[in-house]
Amino acid sequence: MAEEIAMHDGESPPSALTDGTTGLHDGELQSVAFLAKSLSDENRLRILLCLGRGKKAVGSIVEELGLSQPLVSHHLKELKRTLLVTIERSGPFIYYQLSDPAILATVRDLNAVAQNLLATRKTF
Numbered sequence: 001m002a003e004e005i006a007m008h009d010g011e012s013p014p015s016a017l018t019d020g021t022t023g024l025h026d027g028e029l030q031s032v033a034f035l036a037k038s039l040s041d042e043n044r045l046r047i048l049l050c051l052g053r054g055k056k057a058v059g060s061i062v063e064e065l066g067l068s069q070p071l072v073s074h075h076l077k078e079l080k081r082t083l084l085v086t087i088e089r090s091g092p093f094i095y096y097q098l099s100d101p102a103i104l105a106t107v108r109d110l111n112a113v114a115q116n117l118l119a120t121r122k123t124f
Contacts (some may be wrong), residue, residue, distance in 0.1 A: 034082065035082060035084070038078060038079060038081075038082035038084060039084075039106075039107070039110070041075065043065075043067060043071065043072075043075050044075045044078065044079055045107060046065055046067075047061060047065065047072065047075055047076065047079065048079070048084065048085075048098065048103060048104070048107060049104070049107065050064055050065060051085060051096055051097055051098050052098060052101075052103075052104045054097070055088060055095040055096060055097035056095060056096060056097075057093050057094065057095055057096075058072055058073055058076065058094070058096070061076075061096070079096075080096075083099055084098070084099055084103055085097060085098060085099055086098075086099045
């Protein structure tokens with residue numbers, strides 16, 4: 001028998017993910033979505049992988065990735081806003097670095113999932 005849940009106007013039904021099977025609650029899902037949006041750009045992923053090799057100034061990232069300086073600066077601003085990178089000032093220079101090494105593991109995990117899912121796909 002289905003259990004009815006009383007809701008007030010404007011209230012969303014409880015998420016199936018908050019039932020204890022994943023341990024994620026709506027507020028946490030919002031945080032995950034916030035970070036996932038930042039990870040949804042190929043150039044940002046390239047920048048994160050580049051920073052995985054150590055802290056770098058914008059010019060070094062531009063040189064390594066072959067992207068324009070304004071484009072790299074734009075993406076670094078977004079990555080900083082979403083707390084995926086931090087900055088370190090040294091005199092006139094600003095160096096960017098990953099805020100947490102787990103970011104690289106997450107990107108690698110997403111790549112593994114993508115490869116597994118796309119391996120059987122015939123059309124796009």
